Amino acid sequence: MCLLLFIVNYSRNGCRAKLDKVVIPCPQHMPIASTTPVARARFRENLTLRRSRRVITATRAMSTSPKSPPAVVSTTTFAVANERDLLAACETFLPNGPFALSPTSGGVNNHVRYVDDAGGARRVVRLYNNGQETARVAFEHAALEATARVAKARNSGFRVPEALKSLKDGASTYVILPSGDAASVFELIPGALPKTRFAAQVGEATAELSACMVAAESEVRKKYPTSPTSVYRNIFGAFEKKGGSRAGFYEEANSNAGLDGVRPAVNRLLDYIRALETRLKEIELAGGLPTSLIHGDVHYDNALVDFETGKVTGIIDFEFASYDWVLMNCASGLSKYVGEKNPGPYVEDYIRGYARKANLTEAEIEALPDLVKLRVLETVVYFVARSAAKEDDISQLALRAENYAARVDWISANADFIRTTMRDALAANANA
Numbered sequence: 001m002c003l004l005l006f007i008v009n010y011s012r013n014g015c016r017a018k019l020d021k022v023v024i025p026c027p028q029h030m031p032i033a034s035t036t037p038v039a040r041a042r043f044r045e046n047l048t049l050r051r052s053r054r055v056i057t058a059t060r061a062m063s064t065s066p067k068s069p070p071a072v073v074s075t076t077t078f079a080v081a082n083e084r085d086l087l088a089a090c091e092t093f094l095p096n097g098p099f100a101l102s103p104t105s106g107g108v109n110n111h112v113r114y115v116d117d118a119g120g121a122r123r124v125v126r127l128y129n130n131g132q133e134t135a136r137v138a139f140e141h142a143a144l145e146a147t148a149r150v151a152k153a154r155n156s157g158f159r160v161p162e163a164l165k166s167l168k169d170g171a172s173t174y175v176i177l178p179s180g181d182a183a184s185v186f187e188l189i190p191g192a193l194p195k196t197r198f199a200a201q202v203g204e205a206t207a208e209l210s211a212c213m214v215a216a217e218s219e220v221r222k223k224y225p226t227s228p229t230s231v232y233r234n235i236f237g238a239f240e241k242k243g244g245s246r247a248g249f250y251e252e253a254n255s256n257a258g259l260d261g262v263r264p265a266v267n268r269l270l271d272y273i274r275a276l277e278t279r280l281k282e283i284e285l286a287g288g289l290p291t292s293l294i295h296g297d298v299h300y301d302n303a304l305v306d307f308e309t310g311k312v313t314g315i316i317d318f319e320f321a322s323y324d325w326v327l328m329n330c331a332s333g334l335s336k337y338v339g340e341k342n343p344g345p346y347v348e349d350y351i352r353g354y355a356r357k358a359n360l361t362e363a364e365i366e367a368l369p370d371l372v373k374l375r376v377l378e379t380v381v382y383f384v385a386r387s388a389a390k391e392d393d394i395s396q397l398a399l400r401a402e403n404y405a406a407r408v409d410w411i412s413a414n415a416d417f418i419r420t421t422m423r424d425a426l427a428a429n430a431n432a
Helices: 037-053 083-093 134-153 199-223 237-241 246-255 257-285 328-337 343-355 362-388 401-413 415-431
Strands: 002-007 020-025 100-103 111-116 122-127 182-187 291-294 303-306 311-315 322-325
Touching (some): 083 111, 199 291, 199 303, 199 328, 246 257, 343 415, 362 415, 401 415
Antiparallel strands (some): 122 182, 303 311
């Protein structure tokens, strides 16, 4: 018996965010993992934290104002994370059982838990919820291993996730469970999510990570000449991957009744996508932009910071790693800040930090506002694609449509500010 909690995140989520859920075993039905004194203590501690910190949402009344997007109260995205699968993954990579699982504050795309072994050592177990696209897991792990080696050699100052190797063969970093899903166990990286704090430090770490991944690209390409994740500039890639097309995307977005409550915002987003199609063609015709191995989703919810020192301790979640325009890493970071109430100071701090470790071409500077738009608008396509494929409810987009439209409105109105801030920051560092 278990308690299934649905937690609706009403904050300004970044791209590819989803409704979160937690499965908590009831005390009288705890799995065998809870039989040790250490595990029982962990369970009591975590149960108290859950009761005090989690918001349990079954239904939620929303304002009837046209400006209020409808609530997401259900989804078809999330299967219940099977505790036995998670424990089976732990047993594949960890020798010191039994194991106790507890929730993390992240992991919105996949099932992620802390795992404590019998000695009290804590790590992170991830059960991938990616449609059993094992090729993406293999590519991600290759990118992680190569990037980690470069980051260590460069003394980058932060860590990337380190996957443990299988006890059976001493080499495999993920296991395919009977369900067909992949799972891994990672070493724990200390730190906390900074959100809007330490924007300059997150920007600087993003540029340093980009440099590490550029240096790691050749090693990864030897094993994987192409990446299984579509490039951002193929803005309809997510829809095409699920059997759709450009025309199919616009038809679905225009006709889906689930978007009628936010139709003005959706129409603005569709107009922005059409305009961006033209702009992306112009960039390509002019020779494109520097391309390499990239993280693909690096931002303040995938960075860890030591709040006492302000230093970035880790960058996590390489699930969307691919070969793409290098500046998409910067654009991903900015795409989060432009969703805040007063984006300007965050954008400025982030860019100044990024410029400390970056060298951009003039073409990249000129394209930067468009790439930030691309990072937001690609997510619109992503949610429509998941709805059309019956993997998600369209309310996932309806919930976010007004915020996404407001982000792109702000980028459009402040494109010159973004470019000027980057040029000035790069020049200041060049003259320092």
